[in-house]
Each structure stands twice: as C-alpha cells, then as structure tokens.
Amino acid sequence: MIKVSGLRKAYGSVVAVDGVDLHVREGEIFGVLGRSGAGKSTLLRCVNLLERPTEGSVTVGGQELTALGERELRRARQGIGMIHQHFALLSSRTVAGNVAFPLEIMGVPRDERARRVEELLDLVGLAGKAGAYPAQLSGGQKQRVGIARALAGRPSVLLSDEATSALDPGTTQSILALLKRLNRDFGLTILLITHEMDVIKSVCDSAAIMSEGRIEEAGRIADLLARPGSRLTEELFPLPPAEPGSVTITFTGTYSGRADEPVVSQVVRKFDVDVNILGGALEDVAGVSAGRLRVRLTGEESDAALRYLRDRGLLVEVASR
Amino acid sequence: MTWSDMSPLLWEATGQTAQMVAWSTLFTVLFGLPLGVALVATDRGGLFPAPVVRRVLGVVVNVGRSLPFIVLMIAVIPVTRMITGTTIGTGAAAVPLTIGAVPFFARLVETALRGVGRDVVQAAQAMGASRGTIVGKVLLPEALPGLIAALTVTVVTLISYSAMAGVIGGGGLGDLAVRYGYQRFETGLMIVTVVVLVVIVQAVQSLGDAVSHRLTRR
C-alpha cells in the first residue's frame, strides 16, 4: 500500500533520512520505532511529500507521488489522512468546522458536508461536541477530532506522527483502540511513528526500527521476534546484558504452545538440571503471547534441555563464554 | 471663548479627523494586509518562498517605518498632488497617512500571522489545501484576533498622525489645537480638544480590545 524506496532526505549537511526502503502492506498497522532525532518524522513527512525527498521514490496506493505535479499531488493527499502529535486543529473553528475543513478543500457541497461531519463525529465518539472549540476539549478529545478530520476524505492510508505522545497512558490506550477499530472495520492501512514501545506492542502488525536515518530492522513483528539477535525483541523486552553462559529464551509468534505454559518447570522435571531465573518479561504482542526469559541452566543434561526447548519452537540463545 | 463658540469648531474638526482616519485606515488595510501576508509567504520555508522579493519588501518596509512621519508627510507632497490633484484637505492628508501607516501595519500583520502554528499550516497542506486556501482559510482566520489588535494600534497611530497631517492642510483636531490653542492662546479650547482626542483614542482601543477578545478561541 505504501512503498518507499531509496529514500534520502538531507538538510544541508544533515542527512535526516539515509537510504530507506519500506513496504507497508494493505490493511496492516506498521510502526516505526526510534529515538529522538532518528529521522522518523522526516520519513513520515516524506510519505505524503510534505518534505520533498532529496532522492528516492514514494508510492501510495499504486500512485507514485514523487512523480506528480503540484495539483495532482494535492488531489492525492486528499486520499491520505494524517494525524499529529499536537493535534494541529484550527483554534478559530468548532469541532464540526475542523472536521468539515478537508471536505471544503475537496469541494463537497454544504449539506453533504454536514451529514458527513455528523457521521464522522459519531464514529470517533464525539457526537455531542460538534459546537465546542478545541480549547474546550481534553487532549484525547482533540486527537479524536484530529482522527475524524483525517478520515473525512475516506482515505485508504492514515499517517500518524506520535499521535499519542502528548496523552496520558489511559487516553493513549483509548486512542490506540480507536485506531485498531478503524483498521479492522474499514481495512485502513496505518503507518505510525512512535518512540513508545507500548504503541508497537498493543496495535502494530509490523514494525521497523530506525536509527540515524536508517532502518535497522523491519518486518512482521511475529517474524522479527523469531529472528535471533533481533533489535526489536531487545527493545520490546529489555533485559540486562547477558552474562557469559546465560540462556535467553524468546517466546515467539512461531512458538506452538502458550507463553504461560510451564515449559520451565517441565524442563526441570524432565532433565537433570537446575534453572536459575535471571530476568524476564512476557506480554501480549501483536495478538500473541511473547516475551523473553533469561535463565542459567546448570547440571548434567543442560544440552538436552536446550534441545528440548528449541524443539518446542522457542528461540534459544546462549551467550558465549 | 464659551462652550457655544467652541462646539461648532470641535464638531467640524472631529468630522475632519474622522474622515482622514477612515480613508487612511481603509487604504492602509487594503495595501498593508497583502503586504503583511507577502512578508510571511515569501520567507524561506513560507508558502511562496522568494528570498529576493522578501529582502526587497523588508527593506522597503523598514525605510517606510524609520522615516519620521513629519518628514514623510512633506516628502510625499508630489505623490499626493499626483493622486488627489491637490495638497490640502482631508483627502490629500489621507495619502501621507496611508503611506506612513502601511509599513507599520504590514509589520504588525506579519507578527500576527507568524503566531499561527506551523503545524496547522502543514496539516492543511497534508489535506491537499492549495496555498490560496491556506492563506484564506487558515492563516487569516487563525490570526484574526491578532489582526484586529494590529488594526486597533494602527487606527490609534493614524489618529495621532492625523493631528500632524492636519497642520499642513487637512484640518482636524490637531490643527484646531494648534491654531486656536497655541497661536491664539485659547487654552480652554486646547484642553477640550486634547480631552476629545483622548476620549476618541480610548474608545477605539476599548472597542478593538473587546472585538479581539471576543474572537479569541484559545
């Protein structure tokens, strides 16, 4: 649905995005994770060409945006929704006026506009707030207005630049739930950028990690979790540095059992080993239980125990001595 | 001088001041608003980036603003004659007043427009808005309270400039105060004239503040 290739964006000598290839499939929620200054916002703003890439091409919904003239680009943008960290609402317009704005740009007639605005406010749960001004709303409500506005043109793609970063955890979850619902009900493809791990864990199907303008790792989350030495796993389930000889077990999307299955106690019962738990984290990620457990195995049958764990589909990594 | 002597003089002068200020305000907005928009739009990273144009406009505005009004007033006499065919009367006075106030108002407009967040402009761009739409439906409405405040300050300044313009033939309250109060030692009339000016300025400022406040939705 979104295809970015060879994307480079330089500001003078600062290279904000340095050769990025990205593929977002139709109907998925794709998260880009990275620290401040990694180039995430620049990448996202290159997708709807708010920034002109220095090099590379961007294709959205089969249309190569980088090849379009200004007028055609404006039309294409009407089919790409965008939501913003600080909401970017017009303070001089009411909630209804804000949602109507993109429809005015598209030239939708007045009565149809009113109907559509009502529909959209219903959809985001703000039916009673049509006449309020943004200054009278909470952060979560403002972002709902932002979402309603972004959906006005019935876009197939939604871009989100840190849409929940200015919100408290509870409100963040409710906004994420709304995005997930839109994704499920309308097949909306969402490309979001964030520095919050929780956002990736709770809504994303795929993810990329960005650092210093480059994508370090990208793919479906379940696949990334199954990949040895994955940076994403490291970020999602941070553990202290592995001591030599310690064993890190990653419960992944390919794991046949459930993460809360008592594999550890099974290992202890089946083999002549002792298990010492050094650390761990388990959570629901992309709809499956996943996580990491760091243990130390001692005893005669350690190797057999490791083989048993691998056979169960777990990713088992032993830190070299 | 009794009140009944003063009254007709004051009414006539107030009417002249009102005319000078009204005409010059109208033309100041007509020229100053687009100029203010141009100052913002032609900036680097603006809607119509044009660094050279921007530099030229900036210099013109600065020159206009740094000339003392009394000097400008005399310097533009040929221009006034060209436009109005005369150099006396309220119509003729409106020319230097407008020329003096346009750069001032344009700078205030520029400041008000810069107060509109970049993110709002970019959000509109992301929706596919044209640059004209962004000026008309984002920049100007969002900056409206600031623009009204700018207009208020400009009208007050025009009232004070008009007192000077009156002296070279426009009439008005300033002219009245000089002719009667200063040249004929009619201290009473001078004081009343000053009071009338203060009341007018106060009224304009209060009205402007009230309108600006009503329009503020932040």
Ligand SMILES: Nc1ncnc2c1ncn2[C@@H]1O[C@H](COP(=O)(O)OP(=O)(O)OP(=O)(O)O)[C@@H](O)[C@H]1O
């Ligand atoms: N308009 C600009 N002009 C110059 N440099 C810029 C510009 N925009 C971004 N940069 C630089 O590009 C780099 C990446 O910035 P970007 O905003 O994309 O990072 P980010 O990953 O979104 O960070 P954050 O999480 O803080 O928002 C930074 O070094 C930044 O200083």
Ligand SMILES: [Mg+2]
């Ligand atoms: Mg950013």
